[in-house]
Amino acid sequence: MATLAAPAIAAATTPTEYSGVWGWITTTDHKRIGRLYLFTALFFMLWGGAEAEIIRTQLRAPNMHFVSAATYNEIFTMHGTTMIFLAVMPLSAAFFNLLIPLQIGARDVAFPRLNAFSYWVYVLGGIVISLPIFFHAAPNGGWFGYTPLTTNAYSPGINIDVWVIGLQILGISSLAAGFNFITTIINMRAPGMNLMRMPMFTWMSFVVQFLIILAFPVITVALIFLVFDRFFGTNFYTTAAGADPLLWQHLFWIFGHPEVYILVLPAFGLVSEVLPTFARKPLFGYPVMVYSGILIGVLGFGVWAHHMFAVGMGPIADSFFSLTTMLIAVPTGVKIFNWIFTLWGGAIRFTVANCFAIGLLAMFTIGGISGVMHSSPPADLQQTDTYFVVAHFHYVLFGGSLMGLFAGIYYYFPKFTGRLLDERLGYWHFWLNLLGSNLTFFPMHFSGLNGMPRRIYTYDADQGWDTYNLLSTIGAYLVGVATLIFIYNILRSARHGQRAGNDPWGAPSLEWSIASPPPIYNFERIPTVTSRYPLWDVKDPQLTADVPHTEQGDFRLRVVVGGEHEGTVQFHPEPDVDPRHGAPLASERGTATAAELGIPIPYSTAKPFFAALGLVIMLCSLLTSHLDTHVPMYGLLFGGAAVLVASLYAWFTSPLEPEVAHA
């Protein structure tokens, strides 16, 4: 391990980080962007959760009028749209940002400024699509936006305009991030970190990025058709002109089904990180976990029409999509069993993170089984568009995605704040959440099988649905309480939580080898990885004795980023890491700055922010088309375009980071 003299950095006077709000707007650091994603997504999760509570309050008893039909329809549309596009996907994106570079031993993502751009497009798009609910102008066509209901003939108002424009904006964010992370994972892995050594979260994220870049173009095309229909008078979906409404449904679900895996695979990845750590055992069947994740992603593109068994596609199409849907249950089942056998024979330590991970196994299994139930089209004809389906996908998305994301938050919070989340509050959160979600969603199986349709703002008395709905509502309130405890825990622990140290859980992967919170450059030296469990190699070599290793020295590679290094995995357990006594935070301890180490850090810049702002303003110009005058439309269009072009020009003609002058 040679110590090299710090290379001089040209233009060392250029500030690479600002403070305050401007610092957040101009940041290009993947960890800060990840935190922005995390807190924005949690905010939208509360927003979508509030919408859920309104839905459940309305449905607590028959013939209730807590909100009007119009408001209810906006709220159920926005609950789905918010939770999918503004809460769960960005929560996953927060983890992509926070973890992927750390897990593969990189200093940042491949395109730090594009990364900031993705975030700002997301948050501005989220505002565009969320704010109109205060003006009774929120989307009201369902998150699936079936035509012809969403065409001008049946939805002439601004509501659906907001939805199509908002989703287009959010799609740009997801696509930019997708390409960014694919490039990062392919190109920026540390020496020795070959694909089959990547941590499972990075692997699942890798699969998800491909799903994103393949699925989002389809919804983009579908939405562009709808934009053209709504604003420019084309007839892609105009049934009066002979359009086939199934065009939208096919396009939407070719996107929509992979979207389910986009939502759930990152959670699978997080759980695959949490379980081995707390079982003190490596992940059972790592290669099979990788292959089953890829297989789920690939098969996910061949099952879309199982959302359409009631549309009358004919027996051959129904049979085909039924069989592919059943097929996808196989790799999913393999994952469940591999997780259980990761725990089997282990020394399972119960922490809140681990409880949430185990909770995912238990709850997702229920969603998987009900999923197989409606993979059979005749049975699905009794279940589709009833509350049975609502129960099913909430077990998948709440019991699957959110449980996994909660596990991830409890597990990784100390890495990014230096402090542990409070475990006692965490257990309150976990148990109330588990009880509440089951009380909410399990009775929905029965209300559905007893004939209750979905998406109804009210129902009549004496239908046999009252008890189930009351239970669901009580459960939803419990989930609400649990969520508030969780938020309180985050706010409190971020300031007063126990100190965590580098590696509070005894984990196997690279991100735990560095300080908590990590310094801006992540790794002082780019580590050389010799096995699938680099940190266990250093700390507990006996744990990885029978995993294939590369001999030390085989990887005398030139690491281009930051000059020539020949590093091994560094791990300096902090002197008094015992959380009860509290080790000093890395930030208080005073790690070496990037400049001292000669590591180039991308400049902070507001150009991605302004590019995003210009883009969003430009796209929003269409929303003013309902006004009598077109002046605002042209103003926003050309104003936004000018900001976008100017920002992009400035962006593309300015360097990312200081030049390193090699001695």
Next chain:
Amino acid sequence: MPHPSRARRRVTLAALVAVCVLAACQNGPNTTFEPHSEFGRAIDGLWKLLLHVGTVVFIFVETLLVYTIIRFRRREGQPEPKHVHGNTRLEILWTVTPAIVLACIAVPTVRTIFRTQARATPDALQVEVYGHQWWWEFRYPQYGVVTANEVYLPIGRKVNFALRTQDVLHSFWIPQMGGKRDLIANHTNYLWFTPDSSLGVLDWNGTCNEYCGLSHANMKFRVFTVLPADFERWAHHQALATTVGAVPPTTPVAAPATATPAGAPAAPARVGIRSAPDPLVRTVAQVSGGAPAVAPASTVVDSGYVFPADRMRSNVVAHTPIPDGLAFSPLVTGDAERGMQTYNKSACIGCHAIKGNPYSAGIVGPNLTHLASRHTIAAGLYPNDTDHLRLWIKNARAMKPGVIMPVLGVNEIDPLTHARVTAAVGGLTDQQIADIVAYLQLLR
């Protein structure tokens, strides 16, 4: 590190089990668990297989999981666990086993798909279903019947629904008769089944299951399974025109003694609506002129068959409360003769058809020919009685969000446009509305 207390876990489990048991005990009135047609039973057979397999898998996986986390929890002084990285045999086992289980589901699934989606036999009762925002139109082409929101089915006879929509997508579902099928614009979908001949005279709920806009929740219909002879009486009566006083009385024509042979060429659904006077015009009531005190008793030659209201089950009766802020002058009584004249001069005729009233030939709204023989109005939302009909005409949009039917009561506020209705734009007084209702209630 704090441990989740086992007691707490037990309480949670017990609560969950209690919920499940409680829930499973109740088979609601709209249950899918009690099929009453061959289509429903084919689905139910498959569903039971799925439910049993699913339950076994559920118990197996959850038991394994719970056992694992209890058995292998960390104990003090425990040595490092053995580091197993995988086991190819085991992994093949839990790849192949689910595949075999799924194959056992797949075979009967595909068989049932092809069986239930075969073409219906040609002798089936044909019912054309048209979805509208937010009501159902039912046409019986073999009988020349056009009706709305209530569908009569003879038990033991196959019925073939041809499903079409006039606007957005809807989905047609009668839970006890089998699965649902969407109504897709520019497509015709079919759904057939045979209500069990052992079923008897019963009433069922039907719903729209595809989100279709503002009043999706209020798009319901009623299904009456009746004896075949009663069905024939109902259908032949419904095919007749109804008229009141003003049209010169012609020889009353009794319901044709011979039933239209099943499978006869379908009569065009709208025959007789636009061509007036209808050859089958029949006097339903002789209105005693100028005696508005009591709605005149109608002299009905043959009232046909109507499902008896007193046999309707509670879940099929509409319980929707009247929205706040709607009121009707309590002392007004209607005059049917005057009501018809008002009706013929008001906006009503632009949208509604009454076979036998040559002025009323609109096709936008529900056909009102035998309105008074129906049990509900507004697509199953309200009971069909004087109070509800009056309020409905007075302010339909307050009664049911978003309906196309305009607000007609003078001085009412339109919830959609927030404009006040005046007489100048065709607003009707309570007296006029009561008259119209008196007229409509004669359309039996």
